[in-house]
Amino acid sequence: MNVDVPVTFDTSETSHGGNLGKGLPDEAWADFLQVIASRPKRATERKQDRSKRTEQQILNAALRVFARDGISRARIADIAAEAGISTSTLYEYYKSKEDLAYDVPMSHLAAFLEEYRQAVADKSGARERLLLYLSMSADYAREHAEWARLLYLEIWPSVFINDTDLRHSIDDFSRVLVHLVNQGIAEGIWPKRNPYQTAAILVGGLNQVIITWLLYRQPRNLTKAGSEIVERILLMMEAETTE
């Protein structure tokens, strides 16, 4: 997996899919999304059912404890106790606390992408798809606040420092965004400007809103506020001249 730069500038390559604006763009879009949504997978597959259950219990317990105490203050022993297993058993599943912390958000990220893939199926046009993508991001954070707290306030963006599976999943998240921006430019609804800059404004503004909500529960209605800020940015963009 190549480590390219998500949501940034001056990168010459177009994006993942390739053929934008010329022929069967919708099939490419479906394929692109398919690939990305099915990517997050644990390297080590557990053989026994009991083991799968234990793994799930560990992940659930870890999410609760990490969200409550923060990663650095959380203790492995607490997580194991919460999961109803011994500390040494936990180490059978994860080689370190860091390892565990990076794995916890993965399943949710995959679930989000899958939800989006289904919801976007009957949408066409970059605008509708992009608006849905970002609105659903905000909504997913609201529905899974513990997870969002862990991801947005503790792991992201520090995850980028290391080369983890999670990092690639987050890169994928950005990749979808840039893909849609390029799609909109190809459709002619948005000005031909640096797509990475455009994506940065969209995701930057939205993340700011999500983080503020996680910290202060303000604005009260995150779903609404998320849609509003994205809608506002899109309207501003659409009024922009290409120069």
Place this chain on the structure above:
Amino acid sequence: MNVDVPVTFDTSETSHGGNLGKGLPDEAWADFLQVIASRPKRATERKQDRSKRTEQQILNAALRVFARDGISRARIADIAAEAGISTSTLYEYYKSKEDLAYDVPMSHLAAFLEEYRQAVADKSGARERLLLYLSMSADYAREHAEWARLLYLEIWPSVFINDTDLRHSIDDFSRVLVHLVNQGIAEGIWPKRNPYQTAAILVGGLNQVIITWLLYRQPRNLTKAGSEIVERILLMMEAETTE
């Protein structure tokens, strides 16, 4: 010090200064900035010169080690060794690693605000002041990359979880921003929209650019890219209708 919500929505109070748009606004601005720039101070003042030197050595060492290893992997013993003192001496200065991590970025933040205070002295008008503020932020991150890496990738926004001095300093950073946005609205150059939302778009977009630069050194010229994205957002805003 009251803990209000920075860069967010639905907060009814105007801002710190108070009298915007009615009478001597510039004196209020200067006072406001004065207060904020002089705020960051260590609670415990060291008595001896030797001690002040040691404290500085600890902070320098901590910055290097934290930036190199990340906070969670960094070891107190390494920092002490790098500072040329014993571990127990370090504990004389900071009661925990967390404590130290939160204090490291403080002095730089204060230095930035002071730099800005001087640079903005001969600027008038919210637009010029805001553009300078955000451009200088990007530039300061470029000039002090280790510090920026620590602050943007490791501490911010997780610092908000706790009630530290650093958190208040970062809140102050946001407060200046919202202040300037309100000033611009009062001047009539920006539309009468939720100032917190406007601030979120500005700072969110810019932070996204800074983070990308810290991670990938892209865009190459952070100063330029920072100015550009802020300039673009401002132009979009100024073309916006109030509805």
Place this chain on the structure above:
DNA sequence: ATTAAAAATCGACGTTTTATCGGATTTTTT
């Protein structure tokens, strides 16, 4: 200059948390 008090430093040591290992137990395979 002398010296007593205060401040700062450090090595030794106790505590907490992380991580490992070998064998017991359970499940799957043959």
Place this chain on the structure above:
DNA sequence: AAAAAATCCGATAAAACGTCGATTTTTAAT
């Protein structure tokens, strides 16, 4: 039902954090 594989756990090692009292250095008073 025996063998093999997978899973689980108690005991214990290893590592990092944090404390304390003795010692050195600085300050300030005589």
